[in-house]
Each structure stands twice: as C-alpha cells, then as structure tokens.
Amino acid sequence: AHSITILGLESSCDDTAAAVLRRDPAGKTEILSSIVQGQSSLHAQFGGVVPEIAARAHAEILDLCVEQALTSANVALSDIDAIAVTAGPGLIGGVVSGVMCAKGLSIATGAPLYGINHLAGHALTPRMTDDVSYPYLMLLVSGGHCQFLIVHAPDSFERLGGTIDDAPGEAFDKIARLVGLSQPGGPSVEKTARDGDADVYPLPRPLLDRPGCDLSFSGLKTAVLRMRNHIIERHGGLPSQARADLCAGFQAAVVDVLAEKTKRALHLYLETNPAHPTACVAGGVAANTAIRARLETVCDVYGAKFIAPPIALCTDNAAMIAFAALEQMSNRAPDDLTLSARPRWPL
Numbered sequence: 001a002h003s004i005t006i007l008g009l010e011s012s013c014d015d016t017a018a019a020v021l022r023r024d025p026a027g028k029t030e031i032l033s034s035i036v037q038g039q040s041s042l043h044a045q046f047g048g049v050v051p052e053i054a055a056r057a058h059a060e061i062l063d064l065c066v067e068q069a070l071t072s073a074n075v076a077l078s079d080i081d082a083i084a085v086t087a088g089p090g091l092i093g094g095v096v097s098g099v100m101c102a103k104g105l106s107i108a109t110g111a112p113l114y115g116i117n118h119l120a121g122h123a124l125t126p127r128m129t130d131d132v133s134y135p136y137l138m139l140l141v142s143g144g145h146c147q148f149l150i151v152h153a154p155d156s157f158e159r160l161g162g163t164i165d166d167a168p169g170e171a172f173d174k175i176a177r178l179v180g181l182s183q184p185g186g187p188s189v190e191k192t193a194r195d196g197d198a199d200v201y202p203l204p205r206p207l208l209d210r211p212g213c214d215l216s217f218s219g220l221k222t223a224v225l226r227m228r229n230h231i232i233e234r235h236g237g238l239p240s241q242a243r244a245d246l247c248a249g250f251q252a253a254v255v256d257v258l259a260e261k262t263k264r265a266l267h268l269y270l271e272t273n274p275a276h277p278t279a280c281v282a283g284g285v286a287a288n289t290a291i292r293a294r295l296e297t298v299c300d301v302y303g304a305k306f307i308a309p310p311i312a313l314c315t316d317n318a319a320m321i322a323f324a325a326l327e328q329m330s331n332r333a334p335d336d337l338t339l340s341a342r343p344r345w346p347l
C-alpha cells in the first residue's frame with residue numbers, strides 16, 4: 001500500500017477551483033491545497049450568474065488554478081496519481097471546461113480520470129474533516145439544491161425529500177437583490193439580518209402544514225417582495241432599519257422551515273438507522289450561522305450528533321471533488337476519455 005495524491009477540479013457554477021489531497025495507506029486524508037477563484041465580480045453588474053461569462057472565465061483560469069494548487073501543495077504534476085473533476089450537475093459550459101481540462105491533464109500524466117457528481121462532493125464533505133461513518137443523514141443546502149439524503153456509502157444516496165421549487169441559497173440571493181444588497185446574497189442578508197428584528201414583518205413558513213420532508217421557498221420569496229413593495233409605498237423608499245427587519249424576518253422563516261423539516265427527516269432516518277445517530281449539513285447555505293445553530297439544537301433534542309464542515313468546505317470547492325473520488329475509487333473504475341458533462345445528473 002502507498003499513499004495517493006489526487007488533483008481535483010471544480011467549475012460547475014461561478015467558482016473555479018483546484019485542490020490537491022493526499023490519502024495515506026491508513027486511509028487518512030490531508031488537504032494539501034485548495035484554491036477557489038470566485039467570479040462574483042464578473043457577474044455583479046448582471047445581478048446573477050451569466051452562464052456564457054462563467055464558462056469563458058472557467059476556461060481562462062482553470063490552468064492557473066491548477067498551477068496554484070500544485071505550487072501551494074508543493075507537488076509536481078508528475079506526482080499526481082489521479083485526477084477528479086466535477087462532471088455535473090451544473091452549468092454546461094463550466095462543466096465542459098473542467099472536464100476538458102481534466103482529460104488533458106489525464107492524457108499528459110497518464111493518471112486515471114474520475115468524473116464526480118458535484119452533489120456527491122457536497123454530501124461526502126463531512127467525512128473529509130470529521131469522524132463520520134456511514135450511514136448518516138445529510139441536509140444539502142446550496143444555491144441550486146436543497147435535499148435530505150441518507151448517505152449509505154460513497155456512491156449510494158437515498159433521497160428523503162427536497163425543495164419543490166427554489167433552493168434556499170437562490171432565495172437568499174433573490175432577497176439580496178430585492179433589498180439592494182450585494183451578491184452572493186447569503187452572506188450579505190445574514191449580516192444585515194443581525195441588525196434586524198425578525199418579528200416586525202410576519203412572513204409565511206411554506207409547506208409546514210404538509211407531511212413529509214419536502215420544502216418550498218418560492219412563496220416566501222414572493223411574500224418578501226410584497227412586503228418590500230408595501231414598505232416602499234409607505235416610506236417612499238426602503239429605510240435601513242426596515243431592510244434589516246425584512247432580512248431578519250426572511251432568515252428566521254428559512255431557519256424555521258429547515259429546522260422543522262430536519263426534525264422530520266431525522267425522525268424518519270433514525271427509525272431505520274438507530275445505531276448511527278449523526279446528521280450533517282453541507283452546501284453554501286450551511287455557511288449560515290443562524291441555520292447551523294438551529295440545526296444543532298434540533299439534533300440535540302433527538303440525541304443525534306450534528307456535524308457542520310468548516311465554511312470554506314461548505315461552499316463550492318475542489319477539495320470535496322477530489323475527496324469524493326478518493327472515497328469512491330476502491331469501488332468503481334476510472335472514467336475513460338469518453339467522459340462527458342452531465343448538466344443534469346441526479347444523485
């Protein structure tokens with residue numbers, strides 16, 4: 001047995017990322033480097049990610065990210081034993097850029113190529129930094145996704161429920177636009193909410209009356225829009241206190257909905273997996289402090305261990321993609337050069 005040094009690439013949305021990880025013969029994994037180049041400044045003037053601009057930027061800076069990841073890990077390209085790349089789901093242009101770059105590197109080095117599902121990357125992240133064994137419950141919350149999964153194995157996921165419309169991160173981004181805050185909306189709405197009172201503007205908690213683990217955020221978004229318009233009509237603008245109260249009210253509604261649905265998912269999960277009382281969260285929205293704190297409380301009530309990875313590993317990164325390949329490689333063959341991008345790729 002020997003150690004494996006792997007290079008990971010991620011370019012499925014608006015972050016270009018490369019990382020180098022090493023797994024020792026005992027199975028312990030170390031992140032040697034993790035480079036993430038965000039594109040938010042490129043998309044800022046458009047109020048959202050523009051796929052064509054994203055694809056061009058990925059193609060332009062992927063090589064540089066790889067170089068930075070290797071240099072910062074103090075590893076030569078010839079030391080790389082395997083290459084992992086996000087093959088979907090995501091924006092087609094970005095995913096194609098990453099897959100082509102990975103194929104080129106695989107041809108150049110002779111290292112085997114592993115196409116990885118971006119969602120599997122997020123869902124396996126807790127095992128990268130914490131002592132988490134299979135199975136565990138995972139709440140995956142990001143800009144494009146929201147689902148409860150039982151993670152049985154590196155390539156085996158059971159879906160308990162998910163959003164029937166928007167993802168919470170998308171809602172945070174939309175609310176930020178509505179009240180004139182910068183993108184990405186999650187961090188700016190969270191920051192503004194700290195100065196607000198969540199009880200000033202009553203907002204709905206969608207789908208709590210319906211049994212099961214499905215969620216909805218689009219009605220909440222519309223409710224915030226109406227409330228905002230109402231405030232602007234009354235005050236001739238959006239006073240900063242009203243903006244903070246609105247952000248606080250919105251975030252409180254998201255927290256309530258996620259907490260209640262997590263309770264139900266945990267209940268369901270523990271019925272069949274009582275010996276593994278662990279719940280994890282991952283994805284960009286898992287960076288939210290209020291959400292993390294509340295989910296921790298829910299898990300305490302059920303006697304489950306709550307794991308939230310470090311924030312830099314919750315948002316999009318390439319370390320999680322390399323890690324997913326390390327987790328999967330004992331159980332699957334590498335991909336060959338026919339690997340293609342899958343913009344839609346359910347777990």
Ligand code: KG4
Nearest residue numbers: 142143144169184185186284285288315316
């Ligand atoms: O996982 P991620 O980096 O990309 C996707 O795969 O979607 O998630 C990005 C999303 C964005 O919508 C962003 O607004 C949200 O995560 N986000 C947050 C916070 N930080 C990032 N949402 C709420 N609170 C935060 N602190």
Ligand code: ZN
Nearest residue numbers: 122142284316
């Ligand atoms: Zn993501």
